[in-house]
Amino acid sequence: MSGETLIVIPARYASQRYPGKPLAELHGASGTPKTLIERSWEAARRVPSADRVIVASDSDAILDAARAFGAEAQFTSADCRNGTERCAELLGTLDAEPEIVVNLQGDAPLIPDYFVENLISAMRADPSIEVATPVVRCTRTLYDKLVADEKENIVGGTFGAISTAGDAHYFSKRIIPHFDADKADDANLPVLLHIGLYAYRPAALRKYSESDPTPLEQLEGLEQLRFLDLGVSIRTIEVKSPAWEIWELNNPSDIPHIEQSLAVMGLD
Helix, strand or coil, rough: CCCEEEEEEECCCCCCCCCCCHHHHEECCCEEEEEEEHHHHHHHCCCCCCCCEEEEEECHHHHHHHHHHEEEEECCCCCCHHHHHHHHHHHHHCCCCEEEEEEEEECCCCCCCHHHHHHHHHHHHCCCCEEEEEEEEEHHHHHHHHHHHHHHCCCCCCEEEEEECCCEEEEEEECCCCCHHHHCCCCCCCCEEEEEEEECCCCHHHHHHHCCCCCCHHCCCCCCCCHHHCCCEEEEEEECCCCCCCCCCCCCCHHHHHHHHHHCCCCC
């Protein structure tokens, strides 16, 4: 019998770009307002294989709001530098250890449930997988836009260089790998966009939390690079793009885009 799958929703109040964003209101398809943290919790609850969902935050306001709409919520330290560290701290407080811990970030309510299900299924099928994360293959139209943005020094996503077995060699905010775009197959471009969703084994989380941030992690600003620096492999799972755009709430200007996707999803 499979062990428990726990989804953790890490959320902090003191975002540099958008303080208090977990409590920002987002209107659904019929105009119903719900906070970002509630919509992220609802996204986690839609995952069939999730046995338990916990909101983890260093903010009493976020924890109180989460409990008010029925979520299990637990305090984690303000010293946590990223969502992975927050998941690791929460893991250490549990009475029973889950088999898999999923990090569904509190600013990404548009993640499809099948993204999470695919990670869980892969880890249950292969016990050697330590960390799993989804990637989406880039279309030619999006690739051309990203290349144009990069020339203007605009960061448009995170990219992975992936082995033939599906394990990550590296992640970067620059487009990788380099290739001759004029000779590329437009239907199968070797450019994989990384989606900031993770599934971990508890042992991998503990190893992560026992280490200081590594140089590459700090240079790129990508928390997952610490795993690679520590010799913890990351299995990437290629998933199909949903019918809606996956926007994260990083700035107030993102709200209309997220609300448009909520309408496409038919979510109130």
